[in-house]
Amino acid sequence: MNEDKIPVGISSCLLGQEVRYNGGHKRSRVCLNSFARVFDYRAFCPEVAIGMGVPREAIRLVDAPDSPRVVGTKTPTLDVTDELYAYGLEVGRTSEDLSGYILMKNSPSCGLYSAKVYRGESPLPGKHAGMFVRGLRHTQPLLPMEEEGRLNDPVLRENFIAAVYAYHDWRTNFMVEPSPNALVAFHSKYKFLVMAHGQAPYKQLGRIVADAGASGFDERINAYIAALMETLKKPASRKGHVNTLFHILGYLRDTVAGDVREDIHRVIESYRLGFVNLSVPATMLHHYVKRFGSDYVNEQAYLNPYSEELGLRNTI
Numbered sequence: 001m002n003e004d005k006i007p008v009g010i011s012s013c014l015l016g017q018e019v020r021y022n023g024g025h026k027r028s029r030v031c032l033n034s035f036a037r038v039f040d041y042r043a044f045c046p047e048v049a050i051g052m053g054v055p056r057e058a059i060r061l062v063d064a065p066d067s068p069r070v071v072g073t074k075t076p077t078l079d080v081t082d083e084l085y086a087y088g089l090e091v092g093r094t095s096e097d098l099s100g101y102i103l104m105k106n107s108p109s110c111g112l113y114s115a116k117v118y119r120g121e122s123p124l125p126g127k128h129a130g131m132f133v134r135g136l137r138h139t140q141p142l143l144p145m146e147e148e149g150r151l152n153d154p155v156l157r158e159n160f161i162a163a164v165y166a167y168h169d170w171r172t173n174f175m176v177e178p179s180p181n182a183l184v185a186f187h188s189k190y191k192f193l194v195m196a197h198g199q200a201p202y203k204q205l206g207r208i209v210a211d212a213g214a215s216g217f218d219e220r221i222n223a224y225i226a227a228l229m230e231t232l233k234k235p236a237s238r239k240g241h242v243n244t245l246f247h248i249l250g251y252l253r254d255t256v257a258g259d260v261r262e263d264i265h266r267v268i269e270s271y272r273l274g275f276v277n278l279s280v281p282a283t284m285l286h287h288y289v290k291r292f293g294s295d296y297v298n299e300q301a302y303l304n305p306y307s308e309e310l311g312l313r314n315t316i
């Protein structure tokens with residue numbers, strides 16, 4: 001394991017491994033060129049892992065979308081439902097060090113949102129999770145997951161990476177020595193990131209933390225991380241970012257004034273109107289926060305949510 005990188009699960013075919021039913025792969029540029037700098041990938045091919053071999057008969061989901069079976073496209077008696085689900089449970093149980101998972105779209109095993117369920121020869125309306133993912137989600141309900149295809153969308157990509165970093169921080173820092181004070185400190189650090197996602201989750205998470213010293217601490221931390229990861233599933237809106245940027249500017253009221261303050265104001269407005277990317281006001285603000293901001297503001301994950309070399313805020 002690479003100690004500096006974040007452990008992230010991935011569908012093996014996305015790394016270029018020739019494990020697809022037809023002996024091919026689905027090498028992903030975004031996963032290999034960009035994210036490989038910061039992720040330590042753990043590759044899993046569920047269909048190979050359950051012994052289907054390469055090449056193999058293609059499989060598909062059939063019958064009820066909520067509880068489908070997974071059968072061969074040519075041999076309906078080839079039913080691998082239980083094996084795929086059990087392998088998802090096993091990967092979830094034995095890979096507790098993962099902080100995220102990238103999945104191959106459309107697959108009856110690995111698809112997260114996009115697998116079709118068939119009745120007879122016709123696909124039913126709607127898109128669904130594959131059978132391996134159903135097992136994995138059962139044992140790792142908090143793990144940030146995304147489909148590789150959706151990572152070509154800059155907003156979804158940025159949001160997924162921020163969620164992976166937040167979950168990694170929780171697992172490898174907070175959970176090492178959980179305490180009421182540590183929960184308060186963790187929440188302080190993520191306050192502005194949560195704020196960008198909306199006032200409702202901001203208040204909800206604040207309420208959970210407000211009683212951090214009360215009884216039932218284990219339940220409280222479970223509720224906190226569940227609410228945080230639920231919040232981070234959806235990207236922050238431009239309006240949410242603008243509100244947060246102005247909120248941070250408010251902390252520089254006494255130290256950054258006059259023309260400089262007006263410039264920052266103007267740049268945030270330019271971002272609001274879509275003339276510049278988020279990196280422009282965020283970098284400008286961060287510069288002044290580093291010089292004049294309090295420890296509280298300087299420690300905000302919002303100003304430094306992931307490795308800068310990913311350049312993700314240049315794209316949203």
Ligand code: SF4
Nearest residue numbers: 011012013045104110
């Ligand atoms: S989508 Fe999943 S099961 Fe299919 S080849 Fe890729 S890793 Fe294997």
